[in-house]
Amino acid sequence: MLQSHLGEIAALVTALCWTITAVAFESAGKRVGSISVNLIRLVIALLLISVFNLFTRGMMLPLDASGSTWFWLFISGTIGFVIGDLFLFQAFVLIGSRLSMLIMSAVPPITALTGFIMMGERISLLGLTGMMLTICGIALVILTRNPENRMVKFSYPIKGLVYAFIGALGQAFGLVFSKFGMGSYNAFAATQIRIISAIIGFAIVITITKNWKNVYSALKDMQAMKYISIGSLFGPFIGVSLGLLAVQHAPTGIVSTITSITPILIIPMAIFIFKEKVLPREIFGAIITLGGVSLLFIK
Numbered sequence: 001m002l003q004s005h006l007g008e009i010a011a012l013v014t015a016l017c018w019t020i021t022a023v024a025f026e027s028a029g030k031r032v033g034s035i036s037v038n039l040i041r042l043v044i045a046l047l048l049i050s051v052f053n054l055f056t057r058g059m060m061l062p063l064d065a066s067g068s069t070w071f072w073l074f075i076s077g078t079i080g081f082v083i084g085d086l087f088l089f090q091a092f093v094l095i096g097s098r099l100s101m102l103i104m105s106a107v108p109p110i111t112a113l114t115g116f117i118m119m120g121e122r123i124s125l126l127g128l129t130g131m132m133l134t135i136c137g138i139a140l141v142i143l144t145r146n147p148e149n150r151m152v153k154f155s156y157p158i159k160g161l162v163y164a165f166i167g168a169l170g171q172a173f174g175l176v177f178s179k180f181g182m183g184s185y186n187a188f189a190a191t192q193i194r195i196i197s198a199i200i201g202f203a204i205v206i207t208i209t210k211n212w213k214n215v216y217s218a219l220k221d222m223q224a225m226k227y228i229s230i231g232s233l234f235g236p237f238i239g240v241s242l243g244l245l246a247v248q249h250a251p252t253g254i255v256s257t258i259t260s261i262t263p264i265l266i267i268p269m270a271i272f273i274f275k276e277k278v279l280p281r282e283i284f285g286a287i288i289t290l291g292g293v294s295l296l297f298i299k
Contacts, residue, residue, distance in 0.1 A: 001081045006245070006249045006250075007245070007246045007247070007248070007249030007250025007254070007255060008067075008246070008250055008255075008258060010242045010243070010245045010249065011070060011242075011243070011246040011250065011254070011255045011258035012258055012260050013036075013242050014239050014242045014243045014246060014258075014259050015232040015258060015259045015260075015261050015262050015265060016265065017235065017238050017239030017242065018101070018234075018235070018239055018259065018262045019101075019208055019266050019269065020231070020234040021117040021230075021231040021232075021234045021235030022092065022097035022100070022101050022262070022266060023097055023237060023266065023269050023273060023274075024043070024190065024227045024230045024231035024234070024235075024268075025037055025089060025092055025098040025227070025228070025231040026092040026096060026229070026274075027137065027227045028224045028227035028228045028231065029089055029090075029092050029093045029223055030092075030093055030266070031032065031099070031170035031218075031224040032214065032217065032218035032221050032224045032229075033211075034086070034089035034090045034092065034093055035086070035089075035202070035205065035206060035211050035214070035215075036211070036214050036217075036218035037089055037218070037224075037228055037231075038081075038086060038089055038123060038202050038217045039199065039202045039203065039206060040087055040215065040218060040225075040228050040232075041119070041228050041231055041235065041236060042081070042195050042198050042199050042202065042226065042230040042232075042236060044194055044229060044232035044233075044241065045075065045191065045193045045232045045233075045236035045237045045240075046199065048232070048233065049188060049191060049192050049195065049236075049237050049241065050192065052188060052237075053076060053186075053188055053189055053192060055062045056188070057186065057188075059112050060185065061191070061192070062186075062189040062193050063192075063234065064189075064297055065185060065189065066195060068181065069181055069182065069183070069185050069190070069193070069222065070193060070228075071097030071181075071284040072178075072180055072181020073175055073177075073178065073181045073182065073190055073193040073197070074193060074194075074196075074197040075177050075181070075197075075256075076175075076177035076178040076181060076194055076197075077174070077175045077195065077196070077197030077198045077201070078197050078198070078201050079170050079173045079174045080102060080170055080171055080173070080174020080175065080177075080178070080194065080198075081174070081175060081195070081197070081201070081202075081236070082170075082192060082197075082199030082202060082205070083166070083170040084157065084166075084167050084168075084170020084171045084173075084174055085167065085170070085198075086167075086202075086205065087163040087164070087165030087167040087170065088100060088104070088163070088164060088170070088171070089167075090160075090163050090166075091103075091160050091161075091163040091164035091167055094157055094160030094163065095156045095157060095160030095161065095164065095275065096178065096270070096276065097266060097269040097270070097276075098157060098263065098266050098267065098276065098278075099141065099160075099164070100143070100160075100164040100167070101262045101263045101266055102138060102141055102263040102285070102286055102289060103138060103142070103161065103164040103165055103167075103168055104167065104168050104260075104262070104263075105168075105260045105263055105289045105290070105293055106134065106135075106165065106168045107129040107137065107168050107171050107172045107175070107256055107260070108134070108172075108256035108257055108260055108293045109130070109134055109293075110168060110169060110172035110173075111136075111172045111175055111176060111252055111256050112127060112131070112256075114172055114173060114176045114224070119194075124261050124297070126295050127295065129292075129295055129296075130291075130292045130293060130294065130295030131245075131292065132292070133288055133289070133291055133292025134289050134292030135214050135292070136288060136290055136292070137285045137286065137287070137288030137289030137290070137291070137292055138247070138279055138285065139283065139285075140285035140288060141155070141282045141285035141286065141289075142154055142155055142156060142161055142266070142280075143230070143242035143279070143297065144153060150176075157160060170282050174194075175243075175252060175256070176252070178244055178247065179248075179252055180205070182247075182248065183243060184248070184271065187241055187242075187244040187245040187248055188241045188281075190244050190261045191236070191240045191241045194197075194240070195240075198236075203229050208240055221268070229234065243259065246258075246259075256291050257294055260289075260290060260293045261290060262295065263289065263290070264286055264287070264290055266281060267286065
């Protein structure tokens with residue numbers, strides 16, 4: 001029973017990990033900036049996963065991966081971690097992790113469309129209905145009507161919403177390239193390749209933007225480092241690795257569906273940790289979004 005549902009169980013634990021890591025990285029990003037958080041958490045994650053692979057696989061680096069595996073996972077890491085997380089973490093700072101993760105619920109529909117285009121995966125009528133529900137659920141949260149002129153407007157800064165959506169695009173394409181390049185290769189070693197590519201990518205970004213001074217300042221902030229360490233453990237180490245394990249043992253769409261419950265899980269944390277005021281329509285919108293994502297992959 002456990003073995004037959006390994007992918008689904010791994011996806012559920014991944015959702016829990018994303019909830020913890022989103023809150024941790026939002027807290028750190030507001031203290032020291034999103035770019036610094038991104039690089040530091042990846043270095044910490046690389047150290048953790050290298051030690052883990054040494055004990056479980058007998059090698060610290062994925063030297064047994066083929067050239068093709070390296071190529072596709074390198075692309076996956078660049079798209080998913082560098083582009084996706086660069087914008088997602090900035091969205092954490094601008095609009096908060098709760099709303100950012102809700103917009104990330106657009107990942108399954110994007111993944112489904114990408115899988116349809118690249119891998120010929122089918123999308124059912126229920127799936128199309130699920131896409132519409134997902135969009136409607138997100139719209140219910142991010143849009144509001146002005147009582148004076150009854151015009152519809154955004155409830156949150158547009159810049160933050162756009163950044164979160166770009167983050168969703170990066171995650172979706174990164175997931176597809178991961179499945180395409182990983183095959184039956186070890187999920188933790190595959191994650192290691194993605195992290196290596198991301199560290200190189202962020203090092204280039206930080207050099208171009210001349211942000212190394214901010215990275216050094218972040219390393220001296222003990223409170224921020226505590227949040228980054230927690231986020232690194234549950235995010236790019238445990239969360240990403242279990243996410244890859246999940247797509248190895250279950251369809252990509254099913255995995256995306258299960259992991260999309262993070263916006264629901266994060267609501268209590270947003271209320272009690274960040275003291276956010278969550279409106280009833282926002283909770284309702286999150287539930288509709290989850291329902292839409294679930295419909296997306298019913299066979």
